[in-house]
Amino acid sequence: METINVGLLGMGTVGTGVLRIVEAFQDDLQKQVGSPIHIGKVLVQDKSKARRYAVGAERLTEDAWEIVNDPSIDVVVEVMGGIEPAKSYILAALDQGKHIVTANKDLMALHGSEILAKAAERSCDVFYEASVAGGIPIIRTLIEGFSSDRITKIMGIVNGTTNYILTKMSQEGASYEDVLKEAQELGYAESDPTSDVEGLDAARKMAILGTLGFHTSLELADVQVKGISQVSKEDIQYGKSLGYEIKLLGIAESQDGMISVGVQPTMVKKTHPLASVGGVFNAVYVYGEAVGETMFYGPGAGEMPTATSVVADLVAVVKNLKLGVNGRKMFVPYKEKKLKTADQIASKYFVRLHVDDKAGVLAKITQVFAECDVSLESVVQQPNKAIADAEIVIVTHDASLASMNRVLAAFESLDVIQTIKSVYRVEG
Amino acid sequence: METINVGLLGMGTVGTGVLRIVEAFQDDLQKQVGSPIHIGKVLVQDKSKARRYAVGAERLTEDAWEIVNDPSIDVVVEVMGGIEPAKSYILAALDQGKHIVTANKDLMALHGSEILAKAAERSCDVFYEASVAGGIPIIRTLIEGFSSDRITKIMGIVNGTTNYILTKMSQEGASYEDVLKEAQELGYAESDPTSDVEGLDAARKMAILGTLGFHTSLELADVQVKGISQVSKEDIQYGKSLGYEIKLLGIAESQDGMISVGVQPTMVKKTHPLASVGGVFNAVYVYGEAVGETMFYGPGAGEMPTATSVVADLVAVVKNLKLGVNGRKMFVPYKEKKLKTADQIASKYFVRLHVDDKAGVLAKITQVFAECDVSLESVVQQPNKAIADAEIVIVTHDASLASMNRVLAAFESLDVIQTIKSVYRVEG
Incomplete structure (x- = not known):
């Protein structure tokens, strides 16, 4: 004793x-x-x-x-x-x-x-x-609970501040700036919110989770990061109308020994368990070859x-x-780190464009997707009275990041496109 | 090696x-x-x-x-x-x-x-x-992840067969008998489904979870069990209209060293994370004094x-x-088992009654609740054309099981009540 x-x-x-x-x-x-x-x-x-x-x-x-x-x-x-x-x-x-x-x-x-x-x-x-992820025992779960499995995907809502902001924006139709200000007043966001809202905090956590899940040594520099400061209430409304919630997701994937890790605002299908994780709560979704889909939910801070x-x-x-067994290695990073190239990272994408309202525009735009080998799941074109031109919202099928980058580069020089309003990864 | x-x-x-x-x-x-x-x-x-x-x-x-x-x-x-x-x-x-x-x-x-x-x-x-709970590492989570906390509530959807049946009944408005038959054909339910549908399988799992969560030695006989075979599609529809999904929940609670464990079909508020756990999936919700709300989700069998x-x-x-450290005690049941009496088990209740359609009926019924010290959250009375009398749906505030039993006993001898159609615990 x-x-x-x-x-x-x-x-x-x-x-x-x-x-x-x-x-x-x-x-x-x-x-x-x-x-x-x-x-x-x-x-x-x-x-x-x-x-x-x-x-x-x-x-x-x-x-x-x-x-x-x-x-x-x-x-x-x-x-x-x-x-x-x-x-x-x-x-x-x-x-x-x-x-x-x-x-x-x-x-x-x-x-x-x-x-x-x-x-x-x-x-x-x-x-x-x-x-x-604060009170969620996710590190134990990856090291011990899933020691028997091959994890292929980890998706996390691992920053409570940004999840609070996005939840409020979704529930109240409020702007990013207004909700951030409110979050700061309530103490949910810091006076300098950069680390949270630009995804850096989430990126650090995803480097840790990816390292543990994939038995390798991921570094912060391996994580592609994009924050939520450009998420507009319009994007959230368009997402909702198509059945998505926007969440800041950390996504770590491993296929055939090739890994990618990123943090970005993502359109999450409402039927996916991550879509209903609201407020300051965190959740980590883990997919293993043997176990399949699992999710761990709880308070991420406090x-x-x-x-x-x-x-x-x-x-x-x-x-x-x-x-007398301290110092035993809980975790062995036995796999060589091999990062996916942009050709190997695949997902669906949501793209919103402001375009000229004239004949042949949609044909030109869909032609670019076709030339870059990106097939489309849904296309919605409608007049946008507020800006006196037309708006097109496209959801693609799975496409490589490299292909999507080619699409976006081609859009820059396509005269009928006025603005690429937003591009989101899509999950679920 | x-x-x-x-x-x-x-x-x-x-x-x-x-x-x-x-x-x-x-x-x-x-x-x-x-x-x-x-x-x-x-x-x-x-x-x-x-x-x-x-x-x-x-x-x-x-x-x-x-x-x-x-x-x-x-x-x-x-x-x-x-x-x-x-x-x-x-x-x-x-x-x-x-x-x-x-x-x-x-x-x-x-x-x-x-x-x-x-x-x-x-x-x-x-x-x-x-x-x-099959692939969900919930035992490790209780023993190690929450070794630091005092768990006060464990609520589990820990039987995939019944969750499949209730999900289908909810989604398709189908009857228990039809969905059970379909589940048996698909191999989700056994030819003798008693252990699953009468809650016995879930009760065994809750005895294990309660034992671990509350550091005591719960036995199967300590678990109050009620299955889903009496759940009607009408109950599911009434639940939905009030914002609830019916789930077979194992509920283990500990307050001031007093424990209760039960398995019963339960009206779960749609905003509660357990309400959206569908199909054969399992989920365990754990509430700890320090950590607060957590939930662990995944495939419960297979x-x-x-x-x-x-x-x-x-x-x-x-x-x-x-x-060389096998045989170390992972878990010490250091707390004396003290089970709550019916006076100490408290929850909200949903009650559906078929009553005579005449003046003063609601007054007589609400009088019974008042005499038994059960206050009411909502009361809906409406004519029910199918049976040519009236139907009353009541949701109570928190009431003890003992009080609810007194209400139900009084209802048996109340002449204006034709049938007590259903009684459910309410959570969330």
Whole structure:
């Protein structure tokens, strides 16, 4: 019944949740792991600051090295976020033989390999369930639940801020700018929302999920990223009329050993389980050759949900400590990374065009698709009074990204097309 | 790189899937666990029978003891189903120090404690992910993913046959009898469908999920069960008009240490994520005090999905073998089982009545609810031409089961009520 001593780096939203759970659920945790779990030291930026959750001043420190170098600390929980100094603290803690639980998606997406290599060298655990999709245990699911399968597709709504914005735009017919402003006022979006709305946050999470799902080492630079700032309420309305919801989807695919990973606003068929995931919720859809379609749904952020994942990892570390099996490799990236070319990435596309309203326009446009070997599922042409010309909405059959790029390049020089209003990938 | 030798008890649907996965994905499995995994012997009822999947005759046996007593076999995978002789084989294999992977929900629901106790005594693993919800790794999720949380509610669509029937009835306005017949022809329902349609299969799975979620030892007898054979197309239509889908839900709840578990056809609000789970799919909704709402969705049965879970368990056993940590307790039932009384089980209810069409009827009926302390959310009374009297549909606010039972008892002797057509629990 030796106490497990934990150092906590960071006491923001998630750190406060970790303290709450470990302290409020202490009896349950002890019964599961057989030892008390004690958070002895907590790194904060300013010891004198008033806090929502009371922690005795003697447990607070402004010096991370007091935690990293403390020989009595068994496990370091890092919930400060960002690359540095978090990375230096974690590497130093591993050097001291401490196990790590982190919620840091930026760090794991960019430097995961280096950190896991150091952990293996020092026979230490590094767990990071909370880095993707908050309270959804998706990392465990990919590593353990689907260890037997060949995953071919992972599609995720892994950023709550953008899903909140798109859901509101869809429900209320509101503009991106108006909903973003409201989300900022409610605290669902940051004052600088770039990382969320431009898809960078989702891209980091998809690099982690793709790495785990496909047993390779994907880097952030491998992820093609497009955010939601160009999504218009018109696109959402046109999508709805055709039976789609627009979602910011991370899509990682693997066929015949060739991988693609992208994040982009996507038209999702309303019958697909991802289409009805609303508000700040996250969901990850996983397709495996053997298991088929699965989906995992839950809160993607927030104090208590994210802390649930952090503390579940802490429980796992402690169980390993009791068995003396820390440092076992949970995950082996045994497959060489081979990225698909634009010729190999295939999907359906939604294209909306503003065109001249005269004879022969549709013939010219469909001719371009035909020449680029893109066949069409549906075409709707209608006058658009607001702009005194015509509008064409096209949904293609599966086409390669390369073919679609050729179509769009040809459109640039097609005189009857006034504007390419929008292009979306289509799923479901 | 010593080969892991596996004996397979049963080569029906799931057993065939296990052979397929282990043999087709052998390279991937080896890279994960570091050893070849070989299914050396397969128990079948009749060696001479033609099979969909080719297995050399030398690997087939009609004598289970050839597997159970074979000292070269490390792991026994039991996918024959039923209580006996599966239970005897498993206990004997544990006595020989063999690890067990089973998909047997009947056995784990009825004799799980005995089997897990024997496993602990012999330092053996017993994993049973495939026993609940086929390809969805819900057992791992409850044990590991939510080890940090206090689960208060588990609601599951855990029987694909009944979900197929109810989905078809809802989509096509068809009767229970017609859809059941169709499901039997398609192989989605057995020729004797009792275990599925009367909720017994779902009850076994809920006993397992409740046990894991609430850290206690629930037995099958603790589960209140009602099947779908009395669900009428009229109920489904009335539900729809009020915004509900009828689903056979397993509902396990824990508040203040008091537990209830039941399986019953339930009106689920269309906005709830469980309402849109259609066809043979399964889904388990888990509510935790810290994490909040989560849901796990996927195929609940079938050759390859169920085999995915079996082989994932096999991978876990082999990883433990490599570390020498088999037999560790994954789960500790440390809470005393205290079942809620009918006074403590609360939910909303849907009630449909055929009544006399005369003055004062509604007053008499609502008076009964008031006397039993059940308040009402909505009341709809309308003439029903088909039966030449009136019909009343009532949705209550949260009421105890005891109060609802008092209402229904009073209705039996209320002269203006001709028939209590239906009573459903309401969720969402």
